[in-house]
Amino acid sequence: MAEVIGALQDPATDLPLDALDADIEVGIEDGTVYTSVILGYPCDSQQDDWARRVRAACAPLLADGPLAGAELKFDLFFDVPRTESGDVPESLRAVKNIIAVASGKGGVGKSTTAVNLALALAAEGASVGLLDADIYGPSLPTMLGTEGVRPQVKGGKFFVPVAAQGLKTMSLGYLLTEDTPAVWRGPMASGALNQMLTQTLWAEDDEEALDYLVVDMPPGTGDIQLTLAQKVTLAGAVIVTTPQDLALVDAIKGVEMFRKVSVPVLGIVENMALHTCSACGHQEPIFGAGGGEKIAADYDTRLLGRLPLAMSIRQQTDSGEPTVAAEPAGEVAGLYREIARKAAAQVWMAQGDGGVLPEIEQG
């Protein structure tokens, strides 16, 4: 039976379970077959789908032979492994995986994607933090309705992250005030960013460790981004782009920047991909079509998903309740959750690559 389950395809990676580091358990007790699968990425919403597929695949084994007539029970679990990161600041030891959300160009919806990705990972059952590292325009407080909040300080040394909509959050927006003079913003911001990275108390102990810290990176691929990518060990990066040619060229720069510093590119998110007319429902690819897919193929990565250009996404995000929180059962939230599962599955797969040492050939 484990073989039959192992041959099932994991929808987040398009690979059979046997090709992944998934645990498959099968036990028999009192005429009931207990089966379970443990994946390495959060997948709470997938329980029913997996149960249906496991039942269908195992049905022939329960119809005939030694297990004929047995009842089948199935459970889906997940256990998020940690990206090994060597020497890290004390505060980041309580974070298992850091995912950067980046864009080559400003205004493509990077922050909107980062906040919805974080909420979607949490909705799938993970414990998640969100760090707004966008020093030029920290938008997290607006998107989560936490404007004016100041983080508490613990022991004179650590910031306590601000809890918002199930996430632990930290933003320069919590530290800089409207009165911070513009000339001070640059230098203060980079100092504050460094402090936020090394002095935020994401969890009190390892038991409470965050599964993921999503970092909303500053837009662009300059020195700040490169330094940030090197300062902490990133589990991977998600690149956000719109289908416009210009944005795609910049997205390629993003992919190349992360590759240069050996950070796995988890995939591309194509934002504002299709416009749906709110009057007649007609859909049009106003910024072009198929670009994200093309980069993904040309640069050996994957398209994690495509988001429509939708008035609801803008309105919800700008009014402090992003789509995944505002309409959790809606179609767009479903897209963000699928992106979240696929990105997290890539983090899991990248760990396999790093963790297994090649065999040393005996000459």
Ligand SMILES: Nc1ncnc2c1ncn2[C@@H]1O[C@H](COP(=O)(O)OP(=O)(O)OP(=O)(O)O)[C@@H](O)[C@H]1O
């Ligand atoms: N798919 C979408 N449909 C409609 N509006 C969107 C979509 N994605 C983002 N927006 C809106 O576009 C604007 C810019 O988005 P956002 O702030 O996320 O971009 P950004 O890439 O992080 O920008 P910046 O470079 O300034 O940091 C916001 O008003 C946001 O609500």
